[in-house]
Amino acid sequence: MKTYDFAMVKILVPVSYLSVLCVSQDFDFFYFVQQWPGDTKKKSCCYPKSGKPAADFGVHGLWPNFNNGSYPSDCDPNNPYDQSQILDLIGCMEEEWPTFSCPSNNGTKFWAHEWNKHGTCSKSVLDQHDYFQATLNLKKKVDLLQALQTAGIEPNGTFYKLDNIGEAIKNGIGYTPGITCNGDASGHSQLHEIYFCVDTCGSNFIECSLFPNGRCSSEVEFPSF
Ligand SMILES: *[C@@H]1O[C@H](CO)[C@@H](O)[C@H](O)[C@H]1NC(C)=O
Ligand SMILES: *[C@@H]1O[C@H](CO)[C@@H](O)[C@H](O)[C@H]1NC(C)=O
Numbered sequence: 001m002k003t004y005d006f007a008m009v010k011i012l013v014p015v016s017y018l019s020v021l022c023v024s025q026d027f028d029f030f031y032f033v034q035q036w037p038g039d040t041k042k043k044s045c046c047y048p049k050s051g052k053p054a055a056d057f058g059v060h061g062l063w064p065n066f067n068n069g070s071y072p073s074d075c076d077p078n079n080p081y082d083q084s085q086i087l088d089l090i091g092c093m094e095e096e097w098p099t100f101s102c103p104s105n106n107g108t109k110f111w112a113h114e115w116n117k118h119g120t121c122s123k124s125v126l127d128q129h130d131y132f133q134a135t136l137n138l139k140k141k142v143d144l145l146q147a148l149q150t151a152g153i154e155p156n157g158t159f160y161k162l163d164n165i166g167e168a169i170k171n172g173i174g175y176t177p178g179i180t181c182n183g184d185a186s187g188h189s190q191l192h193e194i195y196f197c198v199d200t201c202g203s204n205f206i207e208c209s210l211f212p213n214g215r216c217s218s219e220v221e222f223p224s225f
Helices: 016-021 087-096 108-117 126-140 144-150 162-173
Strands: 002-006 011-015 029-036 058-067 160-162 178-183 187-197 220-221
Touching: 029 126, 058 108, 058 126, 087 126, 108 126, 144 162, 160 162, 162 178, 162 187, 162 220
Parallel strands: 187 220
Antiparallel strands: 002 011, 029 058, 029 187, 160 220, 178 187
């Protein structure tokens, strides 16, 4: 329940009612996806033009999804990524949403891909500026690394139980994460991405009814960066 003050009268509005205000016809929920930058050993990886990012999780994207597991993509070719609409956010995006693609670049390709493929499918609720702003706001709400470190889980190249990683995040953030892995140079399962589910406004975390196929072993490496 949230409390609102209207003319000194306290009115209690159930949160479930508020969420009705952002019902979308076009998708069912968002995945908010963060990636660990130290997982890239097996692929080529370049630092962005702005330099080596902080040793922290970075944004991968905010992806509209359907409850049946599929997702809409490339919904509006007439509304392509337009940097001029988000100039005030670029500095923050360089910090929170770094690219690791090669050759080294300024991030425009990554952000354009995210908007064109995923963002355009949420345009009924979020315009381009709102979409990037909402994503950055979500990033600011959760400190994944802190949640893990509080539970003694450090990015130092050692292995942790997948269950313990999930519990640490649930305890620190309040929501059960989706966890995905890929293989390191020797084929060991290593932490790759963390998924949370978000309402169709792009503003509130919700419990996921559907998790990505994580491909993690029961013991997962947390690589250093
Ligand atoms: C999933 O649901 C969406 C929206 O209802 C629909 O457009 C799509 O065809 C469905 N996909 C599958 C694989 O069932
Ligand atoms: C990034 O580089 C592209 C050209 O590759 C340029 O159009 C764009 O303005 C640059 N963006 C920033 C934020 O520097």
